[in-house]
Amino acid sequence: MLFLLMLALSFSIPSVCSNTYKVVCYHGNWAAYRSGDGKFSISNIDPYLCTHIVYAFVGLNSNFTINILDPWQGVDLAGFTNFNNLRTKNSKLKTLIAIGGWNEGSERYSAMVSSASNRKTFIQSAINFIQKYDFNGFDLDWEYPSQRGGGSADIANFVSLLREMRTEFNIYGYLLSAAVAAPASSVDTSYNVPALSTYLDFINVMTYDLHGPWDSVTGQxxxxxxxxxxxxxxxxxxxxxACISGWIERGASPSKIVMGVATYGRSYTLQNSGNTNIGAPTTGGGAAGKYSGESGYLGYNEICEYVNAGWTVVWDDQQKVPYAYKGNQWIGYDNPKSIAIKVAYAKARGLGGVMVWSLETDDFNGKCGSVNPILNQIKTSFN
Structure with missing residues (x-):
């Protein structure tokens, strides 16, 4: 009888663990420089809405050591320390530091992975950084191997880096993740998917920016x-x-995949304000928002204010996301309804969870209603 009980328990434990979903939330530290209600600092982070939070970004020096891109915030104002101190409120929370991002490019990362000595220098610098500032792990956001100035050898060399980092990180119990491209064409150019699935604790697939003003027509x-x-x-x-299926078909374990969701949308200026459909011709990005200040981009905290001010909202039932427009301005985005559908999708596919880009563009002040409606919808949908 005791044997049968132990056997039953041995089968029940994995099923319990498999239902522990990750909610990986990125914090873009530059939002601290925004004005008014757009200003977002570490004190605005609710440590109970995410399982992992990622501080973005540090960079790479020419000698392949960690470059603190904003030492005033990270060090002088104790940003790294304050970020990690969020774990005193939620002891289950994990913190990571992310290196890279779009603005860092690819060339220096390509050079870093090209030799064992360069990789060793980088890995030791990463470990030193984690230990100095007390992070739980490291997130690689190289955009992208073999692209944007990188070379074809990057694919194999990136695997070497991950394998060597995994060996060293295991000594300390550090987490290792990566933010990766989503579309198949980019995946095939940049990654050995089975290797990433082997060496990374989780893979943050950036399933957003699939359409934008660069397309010259409206798109989600x-x-x-x-x-x-x-x-x-x-x-x-x-x-x-298609992106998630592509990663799985190429050899990623579904449980390692953390599916990206966006707290922002891509905006356009319509060529003809009378044509507001998907695929309508555009003349460029939409007008910059009052908080984010970037043409072609609006945070959900900006979008919801526009919606409340009378923009027309259309539910795109084919693509399961909304879009909104007023005059010659058009925006494709996610709202709590579409986020709930995406979380249900992630659960149905057996994924490891969802990744949020990013904390500072949810409605964190609750100006349109409840505070952090996107993040709270994720939490509700996973419960």
Whole structure:
């Protein structure tokens, strides 16, 4: 009888663990420089809405050591310390430091991974940084191996880096993750997917920015499924479902995949304000928002204010996301309804959880209603 009880317990434990989803939330520290209600600091982070929080970003020096890009915030104002002290409120919370990002480019990272000695220098610098500031782990946001100035050898060399980091990180029990491209065309250019799945604790798939002002026609930032107007193989690849399926088909364990969701949208200026459909011709990005200040981009905290001020909202049932417009301005985005559908999708596919880019563009002041509606919807949907 005791044997049967132990056998039953041995089968029940994995099923319990498999239901422990990750909610990995990035914090873009530059939001501390925004004005008014757009200003977001570490004190605005609710440590109970995420399982992991990631401080973005540090960079890479020419000698392949960690470059603190904003020492005033990170060190002088004790940003790293305050970030990690959020664990005193929620002891289950894990903190990571992210290196890279779009602005860092690829060339220096390509050089770093190209030799064992360069990789060793980097890995030791990463460990020293984690230990000095007391993070739980490290997130690699190289955008992207073999692209943007990198070379074809990056694919194999990146695997070497991950393997060597895994060996060293295991000594200390540090977490190792990476933010990665989502569409199949980019994945095939940059990654050995089975190797990433082997060496990383989790893989943050950036399933957003699938359409934007660079397309010259309106499109959804992060459609879950394709539109009927998507007819070519490439067009059909630019949706969350196709991206996640592509990563799994290429050898990623679903439980290692953390699916990206966005607290922002991509905006456009319409060529003809009378044509507000998906695929409508545009003249460029939409007007910059009063908080984010970037053409072609609006945080959910900006979008919800526009919606409350009378923008027309349309639910795109094919792609399971909304869009909104007023005059010649158009925005494709996610709201709590679409986020709930995406979380249900992640659960149905057996994924490891969702990743949020990023904390500072949810409605963290609750100006449109409840505080942090996107993050709270994620938490509710996973419960």
């Amino acid at each position: 930032n992060a459609p879950l499924y394709p539109a009927s107007s998507d007819v070519t193989a490439f067009q059909k690849s630019l949706n969350v479902d």
